[in-house]
Amino acid sequence: MKLIKDLFAYIDALPPRTLVIRTIYLVASAAAVMVLCASLITRKILSDIPSADKLDEYTPSLTTYVYDINDQVVAEFSQEKRANLTLNSIPIDMRNAVVAMEDKDFFRHWGISPQGIARALLRDLMHTRAAQGGSTITQQLSRNIFLKPEKTIARKIKEIVLALQIESNFSKQEILQLYLNQIYFGAGNRYGVQSAAKFYFGKDVRELNLAECALLAGIIPNPERFSPFSNPDKARLRRYLVLERMLAERYITQKEMDDANKEPFPTERFTLLSSHAPYFVEYLRQQLEPKYGAAQLWKGGLKIYTTLDLAMQIPAEDIMEKYLVKYDSDSIKARQAAEGDEPSVSSGALQGAFVILDVKTGAVKAMIGGRNYQSSKFNRVTQAARQAGSTFKPFVWMAAIQNGYTPATIIDDSPMAYYYDGKDWRLLEGATDQYSISNAIQPFAGNKDFKIWVPSDFDGKFLGSITLRRALELSRNLASIYLVTRIGPTQVVDVAHKAGVKRNLEAVPSIGLGTSLVSPMEMVSAFSTFANGGIHVEPFGVLKVVDNQGKILEEHVPDEQETFTPQTSYLLVNMMKGVVQRGTGSYAGRLKRPIAGKTGTSQDSKDMWFIGMTPDLVAGAWMGYDDMTSLAMKDWTGGGTVLPWWTEIMESVLKEQPIRDFPVPEGVVFVTVDPETGKLALPNCKKKLLDAFVKGTEPTVFCDANH
Missing domain, CATH: 3.40.710.10 (DD-peptidase/beta-lactamase superfamily)
Known part of the structure; x- marks a missing residue:
């Protein structure tokens, strides 16, 4: 400040003619310095700016969906929950609501809004740091895709330059499509109007009515603050403001606005991620x-x-x-x-x-x-x-x-025992009942190296001769061991x-x-x-x-x-x-x-x-x-x-499901047998069973009538 005061004092002391010349010289010099500085700063700022041409190659992070056999969504894999739609797939009310609220001159400007930039600069000068606001849809798109989320004047300059480049390389329809698929809607990292429609209303964006479109457009600036679930009053006000803007821009009539304002608010959070089959989903992953x-x-x-x-x-x-x-x-x-x-076990541990x-x-x-x-x-x-x-x-x-x-083959369900000889398990010969097993192992009772295995059944009984069926x-456990042995x-x-x-x-x-x-x-x-x-x-x-x-x-x-x-x-x-x-x-x-x-x-x-x-x-x-x-x-x-x-x-x-029996292949025949002996049944047998056999293996001997 003292330097400026001294400068003005020096100028005031000069003769009039000299004063004019010196003043012009100083102003010109200052202007030249400012232009040079601005040029250097701008060059520095723009040195690392990406090319808007890369927007053609831009691939957003998209959600992977897992469907069941009936095309129901089971789960999703995603870092950002998003779906890419064409502009024609997005209802006109959704497009108009966003344009009316976010950038009413979108179809008239060339990427930036001078008035908006002027307002933003005024706020920036008052706060000494860049403040949010004054951005067109194109500027928001350039910021969201290419730039870091910092609030600085340098980023604002890059944003403007990128917006101008985007407008010169892409049509308004392409820009709006990219924006509607890219915009952040909160709610667990959801991006784009399709993902937002699924979460807030549980439906496809194509199915949204005017009130629902207005609500989504209203929460864009701050999805958490304007959420209909956490702040319904603020969300309702935002919906009203969007409808009011749409009316002002002649996108809707007064009656349509009044009807939309009467529509109920969403109260239930919808989610695409099913709580069912998580083990199956991980099995797939x-x-x-x-x-x-x-x-x-x-x-x-x-x-x-x-x-x-x-x-x-x-x-x-x-x-x-x-x-x-x-x-x-x-x-x-x-x-x-x-x-x-x-x-020794806790509740809930049983699996x-x-x-x-x-x-x-x-x-x-x-x-x-x-x-x-x-x-x-x-x-x-x-x-x-x-x-x-x-x-x-x-x-x-x-x-x-x-x-x-x-x-119908008869097998044995009787006591048996095995011993380990150091290499294999062997059947203990002669051990055909509990008494003989006890006698056979008695000499080895004190031998720690002697291993014996005596299988048994759940009921502790022995059924003796029994059919395979x-x-x-x-x-029967012992019958199974009998088969394994043979x-x-x-x-x-x-x-x-x-x-x-x-x-x-x-x-x-x-x-x-x-x-x-x-x-x-x-x-x-x-x-x-x-x-x-x-x-x-x-x-x-x-x-x-x-x-x-x-x-x-x-x-x-x-x-x-x-x-x-x-x-x-x-x-x-x-x-x-x-x-x-x-x-x-x-x-x-x-x-x-x-x-x-x-x-x-x-x-x-x-x-x-x-x-x-x-x-x-x-x-x-x-x-x-x-x-x-x-x-x-x-x-x-x-x-x-x-x-x-x-x-x-x-x-x-x-x-x-229809009731069906297992198909009988060619080469299988059925004969009536006595289920106890496995032999062909006589007419006077108390029990009979129609049993299946590979042709040529069926029994040929009739049972004893006195069995």
């Missing part, structure tokens, strides 16, 4: 992200069409949780009675898993990997390694069928692998009791091979992936492998139907349709299973604790716990 890369999956606007059926998934989730809450409580109470008030596959294609129709995805992202359908228990027995029975056994229906555990392992089990399995006698570790997905996939006439198809979840230009990136091609003959597969399935009709799976009989299946309970009741199938669908259910803790209820079995909720789920799933 783990497959697709390595294939397409994180950038394309999360920002590429893909459309992923899947095999999931929400009509099956949603009731399955609800029903499973209902039952697990009950069993969780019962298990806790049992532990409290045995351990005191502080049981479950459920999956449905299409028999013919392997398509995953429903998948529940656990009770709460937010608490545990571990997918028990695909990642768990659990003992299968008796659900493993069908592999033993298939191996037996391949070795010439028929459903009846042994499966009653899930066939060899290696053949059982081979059958399991051919059917669809991927994991390494130990070829030991106990494999007949399901002691090997498997996942529910492996087991259900393997069972589907039997239901599919011996043809194995890999489970899959993705039908088709389409990019944001409509190009198909991938489409599922089924890979079928014939692993068993249709005849042997049918025999096994027919025996598994007996499990539901007369055996441990009889609870599923209330579905009143042909169901084949197998119950399972693992060692120490750590795992409960049921896997069942129709000619079209195969579904598996599992229940247990993640840490392998016993369920602490000695009378619990897969048939008594898991089967009821499996049945209730399938009752919902199958209610619209």
Whole structure:
């Protein structure tokens, strides 16, 4: 200030002529300096400005959508929730509302508004920093796409220059389209009018009425402050202001404005992200992200069409949780009675898993990997390694069928024991009852290195001679070990692998009791091979992936492998139907349709299973604790716990499905047998059973009338 005062004092002291010359000189010099400085500053500011031509190459971050089999949105992958629309896809009221509120002269100016810039500069000078305001739609677009969100005069200059460049390279329609797809609407990182319409109104932007368009246009300057959910009064005022502007610009009539102002406000937040099937969505992500890369999956606007059926998934989730809450409580109470008030497991720790596959294609129709995805992202359908228990027995029975056994073959359900010789487990010869077993192991009682295994059944009974069919229906452990001993555990392992089990399995006698570790997905996939006439198809979840230009990136091609003959597969399935009709799976009989299946309970009741199938669908259910803790209820079995909720789920799933029986392949014949002896039934037999056989293997001897 002192320098300026001294300068004016010096000028005042000069003679008039000299004063005029000196003043002109000083003013010219000052102007030259200012122009030079302005030029240098402008050059510095504009040195790193991007070219507006790049707008042609600009690809916004787009939302990837996951659809179920009926094109319902299941989930979305996104960093910014956005959809790209053409201008013609956006209703005229939406376009007019935004133009009226944000830039009424949009179709008349050439990128900038001199009056708006002047007002903004005046505010900037008063605040010494750049303030928001005075920007045209084109300026906002240039700022949102190319510039950092800082409020400085330098950024304002860049914004103006870019706006001028954009206007000279793009039409008004192209600019408005880009803007309407780019503008930020808050609400969890939502961009563009389509994403906003989905969130605020739960509908496509094409379906918005005038009042809804006005509301969206009104919240653009500050979506959080003007949100109809958090600040309905402010949002209502903003809607009124937009309608008022639209009226002033003659976009609408007074009556249209009055009617729109009477429209109700949104009160419910809509979201595209389904709370259902999170384990299935993660199952897909783990497959697709390595294939397409994180950038394309999360920002590429893909459309992923899947095999999931929400009509099956949603009731399955609800029903499973209902039952697990009950069993969780019962298990806790049992532990409290045995351990005191502080049981060794916490409430809510009991877990479950459920999956449905299409028999013919392997398509995953429903998948529940656990009770709460937010608490545990571990997918028990695909990642768990659990003992299968008796659900493993069908592999033993298939191996037996391949070795010439028929459903009527008599096998032995009697006591036996095995000892370990340091290399293999061997049958203890002569150990045919409890007394002989006790005598045989007595000499080794004090030998710590001596290992003996005495298998038993759940009920502690021995049924002696029994048909192959009846042994499966009653899930007899000793009969299963009998078969493994005679066939060899290696053949059982081979059958399991051919059917669809991927994991390494130990070829030991106990494999007949399901002691090997498997996942529910492996087991259900393997069972589907039997239901599919011996043809194995890999489970899959993705039908088709389409990019944001409509190009198909991938489409599922089924890979079928014939692993068993249709005849042997049918025999096994027919025996598994007996499990539901007369055996441990009889609870599923209330579905009143042909169901084949197998119950399972693992060692120490750590795992409960049921896997069942129709000619079209195969579904598996599992229940247990993640840490392998016993369920602490000695009378619990897969048939008594898991089967009821499996049945209730399938009752919902199958209610619209036609009732069909498993097709009988050529080469299978039916004869009436005595179910106790497996021989041909006489007319006066008390019990008769129409049983299936591969042609040429059916029994030829009649039963003894006195049996």
